[in-house]
């Protein structure tokens with residue numbers, strides 16, 4: 519049966535019908551009052567979502583472009599930075615730093631393990647000369663399903679006093695409580711195809727007053743990603759370059775939906791679906807790749823023993839038209855990942871787990887009582 523695709527990957531995530539219909543409209547001119555009014559609304563709602571009074575800027579880039587902008591606007595060549603690296607995305611931010619000639623030091627943990635905040639504390643406390651200009655942390659490491667302890671790491675950054683905290687919040691924003699102002703986060707980057715419930719194409723960067731101070735003296739080259747341009751335009755409810763008009767109209771719709779649902783409820787839904795998914799995987803006697811106390815709200819990685827993870831994925835797709843994500847790099851074929859981010863309902867979780875049970879049986883994995891995964895999920899979803 520065609521046209522029943524269910525995306526259970528950590529981006530692109532499913533898009534609600536109201537947003538799909540907004541995408542189908544004729545584009546409107548981006549220098550019109552009509553569009554400016556939409557931008558004004560979107561800007562206000564982005565601040566609400568980020569729990570900030572400061573700027574949240576919008577660029578036509580993927581999540582990587584948003585993080586890159588968040589790095590290069592506030593630093594100068596040779597600046598010393600600390601980058602947390604415990605997965606694909608942490609590795610990427612170290613590479614971006616190197617590409618721009620920054621003095622990059624990584625703080626690593628095994629893939630599947632969380633970063634150790636004490637290692638950040640050690641480096642930051644030892645830096646009495648205040649040479650460390652920024653600390654970059656991937657909050658939810660999508661490649662492994664690990665949620666890093668950003669709150670504690672950030673506390674150590676605050677004690678240092680000089681360094682900026684730059685956060686890849688691509689799969690935590692809109693899934694997990696991330697109070698940007700209350701925590702004093704300086705730069706927070708995200709992308710439209712994750713918690714925002716619209717297709718790929720927009721990146722977002724929240725910028726604190728302290729980061730704008732650093733911007734004034736930052737010397738890394740930039741043009742299209744120069745956030746000063748975006749701030750200036752945003753003050754006039756416009757954009758420096760042609761924005762993806764239809765995506766922004768769709769975003770207007772989904773931010774409205776999110777506001778209606780409320781932050782508490784959104785975070786509660788992600789927590790509940792994470793717990794249901796993890797309970798189900800345990801019910802199927804399959805090993806979870808990340809421990810309970812550092813589990814991402816957006817993505818659950820599973821390491822099936824004695825079965826190729828990609829066989830599970832391809833049968834899930836073929837039999838049930840459910841798309842799961844695979845492992846990256848050395849985890850290729852070793853893990854599969856279930857996304858539960860954005861426009862995902864409890865029903866989707868149940869469908870996914872029930873389908874997974876059938877697929878496991880078809881592949882000859884019999885180390886569970888049929889129905890055990892669904893039963894475990896049902897118990898959690900029952901509240």
Ligand SMILES: *Cc1c(COP(=O)(O)O)cnc(C)c1O
Nearest residue numbers: 580581582607658660688689709
């Ligand atoms: C998806 C994702 C990104 C951005 O990836 P793009 O392909 O550039 O959109 C960055 N960080 C994390 C943790 C992600 O999950």
